[in-house]
Amino acid sequence: MPATQLEVKNLSAGYGATRVLEGVSFSVSAGARLAVLGRNGMGKTTLLATLAGQTKRYEGSISLGTTDVTSMPSAARAHKGLGYVPQARCIFPTLTVEENLFVGLKGRPKNSLEEAYGMFPRLKERRSNLGSQLSGGEQQMLSTARTILGRPSVLLLDEPLEGLAPVICEELMAAFAELAKTGDMTILLVEQRIQSALDFADRVIILERGRLAWTGTPKALSDDHDAVERLLGVGGLH
Ligand SMILES: Nc1ncnc2c1ncn2[C@@H]1O[C@H](COP(=O)(O)OP(=O)(O)OP(=O)(O)O)[C@@H](O)[C@H]1O
Numbered sequence: 001m002p003a004t005q006l007e008v009k010n011l012s013a014g015y016g017a018t019r020v021l022e023g024v025s026f027s028v029s030a031g032a033r034l035a036v037l038g039r040n041g042m043g044k045t046t047l048l049a050t051l052a053g054q055t056k057r058y059e060g061s062i063s064l065g066t067t068d069v070t071s072m073p074s075a076a077r078a079h080k081g082l083g084y085v086p087q088a089r090c091i092f093p094t095l096t097v098e099e100n101l102f103v104g105l106k107g108r109p110k111n112s113l114e115e116a117y118g119m120f121p122r123l124k125e126r127r128s129n130l131g132s133q134l135s136g137g138e139q140q141m142l143s144t145a146r147t148i149l150g151r152p153s154v155l156l157l158d159e160p161l162e163g164l165a166p167v168i169c170e171e172l173m174a175a176f177a178e179l180a181k182t183g184d185m186t187i188l189l190v191e192q193r194i195q196s197a198l199d200f201a202d203r204v205i206i207l208e209r210g211r212l213a214w215t216g217t218p219k220a221l222s223d224d225h226d227a228v229e230r231l232l233g234v235g236g237l238h
């Protein structure tokens with residue numbers, strides 16, 4: 001049995017007085033791939049942001065490996081191995097692609113950049129361009145590559161495929177699966193492309209108005225037509 005890498009207990013959180021998440025509990029083992037699904041506005045981004053320490057938490061706890069990170073600020077969680085690629089991309093517009101990537105290295109040698117360039121050849125072509133000169137899809141790649149370079153033990157990805165061409169989506173999902181396969185990286189993926197998420201994940205949770213409404217395997221979800229229609233608003237999965 002692999003060790004539990006992320007444990008969330010009875011988590012309630014939101015923004016100021018606005019409660020969004022209510023009593024969410026789940027755990028993810030080391031090297032696992034968890035898809036976080038749900039219709040728009042159901043709390044997926046809020047869940048990842050809360051794990052990263054960027055919302056107001058009312059109740060509950062979050063553990064990363066054997067460390068309770070509940071009271072830690074964002075930067076300390078990142079230091080403990082939590083990597084977050086937010087839905088709103090944050091790259092440095094006045095730095096070049098390469099300089100943006102240096103920021104993600106966290107003290108690793110500079111030749112580690114080749115890992116990012118291997119995953120995203122497009123970034124290598126544009127290494128000298130400023131962040132502000134990148135297309136939306138390229139910014140997306142840069143934001144993701146920078147976080148992965150820091151070798152997080154838990155990687156939180158909020159719609160990493162948004163704005164990317166289909167062929168790149170497939171390559172990227174394959175690259176994420178490869179990262180998880182080593183067992184060193186646990187990945188939580190929020191994704192609207194349900195089939196892509198299910199092909200990637202080994203477990204699924206679905207949020208409904210900030211609560212955990214369904215949990216199981218991708219196969220069980222494909223077979224549960226009621227849950228698919230009620231919680232995801234789509235007619236069926238193949
Ligand atoms: N900064 C904020 N302040 C107050 N309420 C917010 C804030 N951000 C999000 N919300 C509210 O929290 C709820 C959940 O939003 P969240 O962004 O987590 O949903 P989501 O599942 O990621 O949706 P989407 O699929 O559209 O990205 C929504 O009702 C939203 O209006």
Ligand SMILES: [Mg+2]
Pocket residue numbers: 044045046087158
């Ligand atoms: Mg969102």
